[in-house]
Every structure is written in C-alpha cells, then in structure tokens.
Amino acid sequence: MGGENQAVTGMAAGVPYVAWPPARVAPGQADALIVSWHLNDPPRSAAAMAAALPLSGVNAWRVYLDLPMHGRRQLPGGLKEFMQLGYQDAVLQAFEPxxxxxxxxxxxxxAALRGQLPVEGGPLGLVGASIGALPAQLVMADHNVRVNAAALVSPVIQLAEVVAVNERRFNVTYPWNDTSREVAARFDLVARAAEIAAGDPQPALLLVTGAGDDPAFPLQTQRLHAELQQLYRDPEHVAVTSIRGMAHGFAAEPGIEPAPQTDEARLVDTAITDWFNRHLSS
Structure with missing residues (x-):
C-alpha cells in the first residue's frame, strides 16, 4: 500500500493493477470504487491508463487493470507478438480471448479488490476504453455485480464494425467464419442493449468519442445511445460527448509506460470526473 495520494500497485485474483486512493475520505463510510480497462492503442497498459485518466477529482478509489496480453501480463514477445496474433486472426486469437x-x-x-481496499459495500463505477469498453459493457449486461455508473471512451460496441475499421487501417481482409461470427454477435452491445438496461440500478452511462476518430466509432456510439434512450427510465442517465481533436487513443506511443497527460486525455478526464461526481453514488 502507498500513502495518501500515492499510487498503489498490486495483484487482485492474479490480475495486476495500479490504484489511486481518494483524495478525501468520508469517516465511517465505504469509499466508492472505479475499475478501468485500457485500450489496445495508447494508453495500452494499466500504468499508462492511470496516468492518462487519473480521475483525481472523484472521491473514489480508482483501480486500473492490465488487460490480458498487455502491461504486466504481456506476451513474451510483447506488443509485436500481440500484433502478430491480430494478423493471424484478430477476432479469435486477440479480441475474443x-x-x-x-x-x-x-x-x-x-472481490479481491474489496478485500484489499476499504471499498466493501461502496458504489461501483466502470471505465473502459476501445477494446476495454467491451468488458465494461459485458459486466453490465451480465448483472453479476451491481454497477452504479460507467464511462466508455472510443468504445468498441459492435465488434464486426471494428474489424471493418481494422481492415481499412491495416489493408487486410478478415476471413469470417461461423465461430468468429458467433463472437461478433456476443460482442454486439447494440443488439444487447436491453441487457444493460435491465440492470438494477440502470447504470448511468457516459459515451465519449473522438471527433477525429474513424466514423465507425461515433456511429456505434450513437446506435447504443439511441437504444438505451428508449430503454432507460431516465434518459438523462445516458449521454454522449465528443472530444475535439481526439482520434482513437489519447496517449503518446508506445503507450505502455506512464506519460504526461495529453490535451485530449485531459478533456476526457474532466468529462468522466464530472459524470462520476454526479452519478456515482449508492
């Protein structure tokens, strides 16, 4: 553990994390917890995500997890090996696992985090960026845990759309088959929007897009927003905001180690901080 305002590094059920404690502690009350998953683009590790989006204005523990095959869980060949998996079969060898x-x-x-940090019983917020938005959405859709609020940045919402983006980006053609189509259907959160809306409570959801991103990402976001607006009891609990000048990622390459916050990341940080301050409560 670190002291006040010092980062904490640890392992929770075998998953490496970086965490920041709240700046203020309400005596006698459980602190809120925010759990975050990073991108495959910069920032592409827990440590880099914690530097890019510290969310220091939220009175909560902010925990950043390393996604499988990244950060302290990287493959022996590092980012190069992960990219090779993507070229071999992006859906079945990279995204799905x-x-x-x-x-x-x-x-x-x-459960491990709530045992290690003073957050048992407090409200839970989720943050996911790009591919890291899929775990956040699926956790909300599965209802295995109670989620109070969430923020998704440059989110992957419909995997098939993202595969098409990468076909254009890397000048490749993805060979779809029955198995990969099944994965794409499971990772289509527009089609599964009703499952997110069935949460109790319905998680307050902020969708953040980059004005300079591939148009497929804002389009997916608008589709999910439109579906949830119809399904939420309070439509104001689903919102979209666009960040000027932001492409897809929001940290400098290579995006593995902590780096100074970019202007775009600062705008994202401000938007998410405001959202959680309004909606992350018991």
Missing part, C-alpha cells in the same frame, strides 16, 4: 478472460475473471478481481 482478451475480452472473455477479462470478463470471466472480474468477479474474483472485484
């Missing part, structure tokens, strides 16, 4: 493992391990990770 990465996301599925993150979702399946989350209940044990959360």
């Amino acid at each position: 990465q996301v599925t493992q993150a979702v399946e391990e989350f209940p044990a990770v959360l």
